[in-house]
Amino acid sequence: MENRDEELWRIAKKRVSFKRHLATYIIVNGFLWALWYFTQGHVDLGDIEDHKVPWPIWSTLGWGIGIAFSYYGAYHDNRSGNIMKEFQKLKDEEGK
Numbered sequence: 001m002e003n004r005d006e007e008l009w010r011i012a013k014k015r016v017s018f019k020r021h022l023a024t025y026i027i028v029n030g031f032l033w034a035l036w037y038f039t040q041g042h043v044d045l046g047d048i049e050d051h052k053v054p055w056p057i058w059s060t061l062g063w064g065i066g067i068a069f070s071y072y073g074a075y076h077d078n079r080s081g082n083i084m085k086e087f088q089k090l091k092d093e094e095g096k
Helices: 006-039 056-075 079-095
Strands: none
């Protein structure tokens, strides 16, 4: 890999990292939801009689926010492209 484009390599690493993060998210949250489903009503909840919201929702939503940011960073974060556009714009203005 002697002719590796460093920018493309960085993007590829981010995308692979996102895919691993997503797989982990799905596996762990799937396990938590299954645990909740199969133990529902079999766990002593103490004084709490009426559970309106399943407890795995909190990990799913909280971690889901992190997944969304990870996705954005891997597939839509084009900071270096924006920097190059702005640099070219300034360079063109300077030439006028």
